[in-house]
Amino acid sequence: MHNLQSLMRPHMVKIATYHGVDPSEELARKAGIRPEDVIRLNANENPYGALDKVSAALVGQPLHLYPDPKQQKLRTALSEYVGQPVDRIIAGAGGDEIIDLLMRLFVEPDQTVLDCEPTFGMYSFAARLADAKIISVPRTNTWDIDIPAMTAAIDGLTRIIFLASPNNPTGNLLKESDARALLDTGVVLCVDETYYEFSGNTLAHLLDDYENLVILRSFSKWAGIAGLRVGYAIGSATLISHLMDIKQPYNINIAGEAAVLAALEHRSELLTRTRSLVEQRKKLEAVINDLDGVSYFPSEGNFLLCKFEHKTAEQAFTGLAEHGIFVRQFPQTVLNDSLRISAGTPEQTDQLIYALKNIV
Numbered sequence: 016m017h018n019l020q021s022l023m024r025p026h027m028v029k030i031a032t033y034h035g036v037d038p039s040e041e042l043a044r045k046a047g048i049r050p051e052d053v054i055r056l057n058a059n060e061n062p063y064g065a066l067d068k069v070s071a072a073l074v075g076q077p078l079h080l081y082p083d084p085k086q087q088k089l090r091t092a093l094s095e096y097v098g099q100p101v102d103r104i105i106a107g108a109g110g111d112e113i114i115d116l117l118m119r120l121f122v123e124p125d126q127t128v129l130d131c132e133p134t135f136g137m138y139s140f141a142a143r144l145a146d147a148k149i150i151s152v153p154r155t156n157t158w159d160i161d162i163p164a165m166t167a168a169i170d171g172l173t174r175i176i177f178l179a180s181p182n183n184p185t186g187n188l189l190k191e192s193d194a195r196a197l198l199d200t201g202v203v204l205c206v207d208e209t210y211y212e213f214s215g216n217t218l219a220h221l222l223d224d225y226e227n228l229v230i231l232r233s234f235s236k237w238a239g240i241a242g243l244r245v246g247y248a249i250g251s252a253t254l255i256s257h258l259m260d261i262k263q264p265y266n267i268n269i270a271g272e273a274a275v276l277a278a279l280e281h282r283s284e285l286l287t288r289t290r291s292l293v294e295q296r297k298k299l300e301a302v303i304n305d306l307d308g309v310s311y312f313p314s315e316g317n318f319l320l321c322k323f324e325h326k327t328a329e330q331a332f333t334g335l336a337e338h339g340i341f342v343r344q345f346p347q348t349v350l351n352d353s354l355r356i357s358a359g360t361p362e363q364t365d366q367l368i369y370a371l372k373n374i375v
Contacts, residue, residue: 024144033140046336054366056357057341059318061239063288069240078268081108084264089272092279093247102252105259110233110246111137116258118145119205123238128177129168131160133184133347135207138177142320157314158185160193169200175294179207182215184355185346186314192309198225205229212289214315219249226251231288236317237289239277243271267324292358302368308375317358328354331374338370
């Protein structure tokens, strides 16, 4: 084993990995409950699942054939949805693949990637895979971007800045003035709009002004097809052309393409579900407003970052798990008294509220 490891790239041998959420069966085993009793509010998934019409679109697909490497039907449908030319769009196997492609295109070992903690952990993970230096600039006490600190961190080795809007897990939006300030430095700025369908807020209109802007979106949350792994990016035609050149040729599988095309065809029904999830988030906010010992940070996503005052995050996490409700914990010190709770169905929200009242 020692000889095998000596052949590996040194930074890959002992890498800090990204830990996703456990499957329901494992959560149930740990909690001593049945898998069907697990309420997953830990991954910002869509609890309604895929539309029946989307699932039906998978039947009869030519699974023995390779998918279109140019993504022609998919990019055309996405173009109509986002109102951008086809040559400004690329689809990926989840937003994660787009993040990885950006690293491959722009970042060499020992160059710098910036993000702002707390935020989505995939940015720093992808930077570590690229053997890049990751600098995580702390946010302000209102979770906004500290522009003076960010601009001070940018130097000749800085290649990409990753910022989520709404930010995961804090839920707040990236201000347009802050985005412009960072874009004006000339560094590539990737704005992750995975939760766009919940917030209704986008910075895509800045693409005409900035060739160094990339907008990242996903079908995992709003469309309920996280298991099929389809995301996409909007950027300048030059940038997208280079990403198309370096992506895996068949990165979007036949099933994923069919599901996305069906989701876009029936998006009005899916957007009704997103509005329902926002309503459930607001319902939870109203209850927390009347609870002593827990508060939340205003969110534009399908989740709330909740802060516990009389219990540790671990105690609150365990208490909710005893009710079969699983939420998200974070390792960062700044979040050691907080949990992120995804919006659920009305029935799940009622069970969550009952559990929270018992815990706090």
